[in-house]
Amino acid sequence: MSAGAPSMPDLRAEMRRGAESLATAAPPSQARGITSDLSVDEALLLHAAGWEPLDLVCGVAVVSVPVGVWNWGRGAISLASDAHNAAVDQAARALRAECGKVHGHGVVGVRVDVEVRTHHIEVALVGTAVQPADGNDPRGRDAAEAMPFVSDLSARDFTLLLRAGWMPVGLAFGACFVYSPRRTAGTAMKQSTQNIELTNYTEAMYSARESAMEKMQESALEVGGEGVVEVKVTEGPMSFARHAVGFTAWGTAVKLVAEQHQFVQPQMILPLDDAVVTFEAQSLRGAGKNR
Amino acid sequence: MTDLTGSVDPAGPPGPAAGDLPEAAVRRLQSDAFSSGLTVPDFAACLDLGLEPVALVQGFCVMQWGWYGPGSGYMRGMSPYAVASGGGGGYSETYRCPHGFVSAEHRTWGQNLEQPWVEAAWTQGYGSAYARMIEEATDMGAHGVIGVVDRVGTLADTGNTEFHFLGTAVKVDGGQPPAGGVPWSTYLAGQRLTKSIEAGFMPVAVVASLASVRVWAYCMTEYLMEGQVGMGWGGYASSGPQLVDQVSKAHMAARQLARKHVREQLVGDELHGATIDVATRELAQGDEVIDCTLRGNRVRRFKDFDPIAAPRPTVRLG
Numbered sequence: 280m281s282a283g284a285p286s287m288p289d290l291r292a293e294m295r296r297g298a299e300s301l302a303t304a305a306p307p308s309q310a311r312g313i314t315s316d317l318s319v320d321e322a323l324l325l326h327a328a329g330w331e332p333l334d335l336v337c338g339v340a341v342v343s344v345p346v347g348v349w350n351w352g353r354g355a356i357s358l359a360s361d362a363h364n365a366a367v368d369q370a371a372r373a374l375r376a377e378c379g380k381v382h383g384h385g386v387v388g389v390r391v392d393v394e395v396r397t398h399h400i401e402v403a404l405v406g407t408a409v410q411p412a413d414g415n416d417p418r419g420r421d422a423a424e425a426m427p428f429v430s431d432l433s434a435r436d437f438t439l440l441l442r443a444g445w446m447p448v449g450l451a452f453g454a455c456f457v458y459s460p461r462r463t464a465g466t467a468m469k470q471s472t473q474n475i476e477l478t479n480y481t482e483a484m485y486s487a488r489e490s491a492m493e494k495m496q497e498s499a500l501e502v503g504g505e506g507v508v509e510v511k512v513t514e515g516p517m518s519f520a521r522h523a524v525g526f527t528a529w530g531t532a533v534k535l536v537a538e539q540h541q542f543v544q545p546q547m548i549l550p551l552d553d554a555v556v557t558f559e560a561q562s563l564r565g566a567g568k569n570r
Numbered sequence: 571m572t573d574l575t576g577s578v579d580p581a582g583p584p585g586p587a588a589g590d591l592p593e594a595a596v597r598r599l600q601s602d603a604f605s606s607g608l609t610v611p612d613f614a615a616c617l618d619l620g621l622e623p624v625a626l627v628q629g630f631c632v633m634q635w636g637w638y639g640p641g642s643g644y645m646r647g648m649s650p651y652a653v654a655s656g657g658g659g660g661y662s663e664t665y666r667c668p669h670g671f672v673s674a675e676h677r678t679w680g681q682n683l684e685q686p687w688v689e690a691a692w693t694q695g696y697g698s699a700y701a702r703m704i705e706e707a708t709d710m711g712a713h714g715v716i717g718v719v720d721r722v723g724t725l726a727d728t729g730n731t732e733f734h735f736l737g738t739a740v741k742v743d744g745g746q747p748p749a750g751g752v753p754w755s756t757y758l759a760g761q762r763l764t765k766s767i768e769a770g771f772m773p774v775a776v777v778a779s780l781a782s783v784r785v786w787a788y789c790m791t792e793y794l795m796e797g798q799v800g801m802g803w804g805g806y807a808s809s810g811p812q813l814v815d816q817v818s819k820a821h822m823a824a825r826q827l828a829r830k831h832v833r834e835q836l837v838g839d840e841l842h843g844a845t846i847d848v849a850t851r852e853l854a855q856g857d858e859v860i861d862c863t864l865r866g867n868r869v870r871r872f873k874d875f876d877p878i879a880a881p882r883p884t885v886r887l888g
Contacts, residue, residue, distance in 0.1 A: 291744075293768060294745065298746050301748040302746035305839070307837070312838055314832065314840070319842065323765060327880050335841075335844050339822050342811045343795065343812050362811030399794070399797075399817075545884055
């Protein structure tokens with residue numbers, strides 16, 4: 280603990296105080312209870328940064344992929360890519376609408392679940408809507424409520440980002456599907472007896488990568504971001520169409536709101552204990568059981 | 571673990587377990603030794619907090635809700651006319667075919683329908699297992715149950731659903747018993763519980779809910795989920811991808827309903843550390859059942875919020 284840290288409270292006294300609060304029945308309340316999927320650590324960190332959780336919010340979109348899209352062809356499979364990008368846009372819009380209903384300024388810790396099927400693509404986003412405890416948003420209250428940010432950063436990362444003078448502005452997303460070029464019968468036969476790079480697949484991956492990354496960066500610029508942090512990528516052939524490869528990239532678009540980047544000056548520590556043992560009640564059941 | 575054959579003095583007082591606990595459980599709980607499901611670090615943190623472990627308490631319940639025949643409530647989704655009389659007051663949204671008469675197989679009508687009877691069965695199972703765990707804790711004179719683990723699973727091969735609760739009943743050293751003698755409960759234990767208390771959040775109960783939404787696809791949803799878009803139906807794609815409105819709305823509704831059901835149990839308190847799980851069963855193109863489970867810790871603020879000092883960022887070596 281640093282010298283400036285407050286002294287440890289008397290935990291036993293706090294516990295007794297907590298128990299006392301439950302000793303009498305709570306008065307009936309009409310208050311709209313706060314819901315959040317933040318862990319205790321995250322909730323406390325968020326409070327330390329002056330933000331508070333409001334509500335667990337979600338956005339889901341299912342977009343159809345027309346028949347025939349996955350058939351053999353050349354180049355990009357633009358309809359599938361469009362469907363994917365439309366599904367993300369729509370889901371993010373639904374998430375923002377839910378956030379707006381509780382006057383949130385943004386959504387943190389968004390979990391992105393994507394399912395690509397032959398005839399539809401489903402995107403589900405779940406996160407916690409947050410607002411500054413004192414209502415002061417670096418972007419201005421009205422602007423923030425009109426366009427809440429969507430970020431897949433954890434509350435911890437969000438706090439650190441704020442401290443460095445940056446703000447998340449939105450979820451940047453790009454997806455692209457391409458056909459891997461067909462090999463001629465002669466090439467295929469020749470290659471079947473060689474240990475060799477299949478350049479058609481490699482090229483397809485590169486092509487998909489470029490389009491997806493470009494789309495992601497474009498979407499970051501659209502929401503006023505300067506860059507994208509914590510970019511995640513998925514890539515590979517579709518399980519239902521091995522001749523088509525998909526590449527998706529997403530992350531949180533961020534913008535500098537302070538005059539300049541604030542160096543957070545981390546302190547190095549060398550822990551002398553073993554790995555920290557955290558509470559994991561599931562371990563009570565024994566390894567591998569009932570999984 | 572305490573021995574099930576722990577000695578009981580037959581001449582002794584009838585003991586705390588006057589309820590309807592199994593006799594073996596009563597004997598075990600009357601033994602002098604305590605039991606706890608906590609890990610050693612959690613156990614140490616629990617003692618630091620002035621919590622005295624009393625016993626490992628559990629609750630079980632096995633439920634069946636596989637009956638879809640007459641009287642199950644399921645039938646009311648089968649016809650547009652049955653809905654109005656079906657009641658239940660749940661979420662429902664109707665979709666009508668824009669095409670006019672096409673054929674007898676054409677799905678002229680579709681509906682998103684909340685399945686309150688599934689939710690009620692789930693809630694009964696979850697609630698009973700929870701109540702049984704709490705009953706054990708109450709009989710022990712415990713003030714709370716920490717480190718709760720709940721599991722909802724399928725009983726081997728039967729298709730029935732098993733609810734299982736497990737937790738460590740504790741007494742607050744020098745603390746007051748909760749109102750009505752009903753112990754509070756939380757999924758947390760160890761340092762996380764300590765931090766929660768330090769921040770001024772007292773656990774009230776673990777809460778959970780299930781929302782079940784059935785999608786009866788109408789023609790447009792069916793076509794879109796089959797990928798037949800652009801030219802109405804049966805045609806090759808000529809326009810861009812389209813949002814499948816009915817299914818998207820059903821997914822949103824399932825999550826919103828789960829949140830609503832949980833909020834009804836909060837009575838103004840807060841829900842922390844929520845987890846949301848969604849299971850989708852596809853029955854045909856567009857026809858599906860979406861089950862959404864939401865669970866978390868209901869907590870009550872017992873002191874004004876006192877923000878912690880801004881933490882110092884560190885880089886961990888090694």
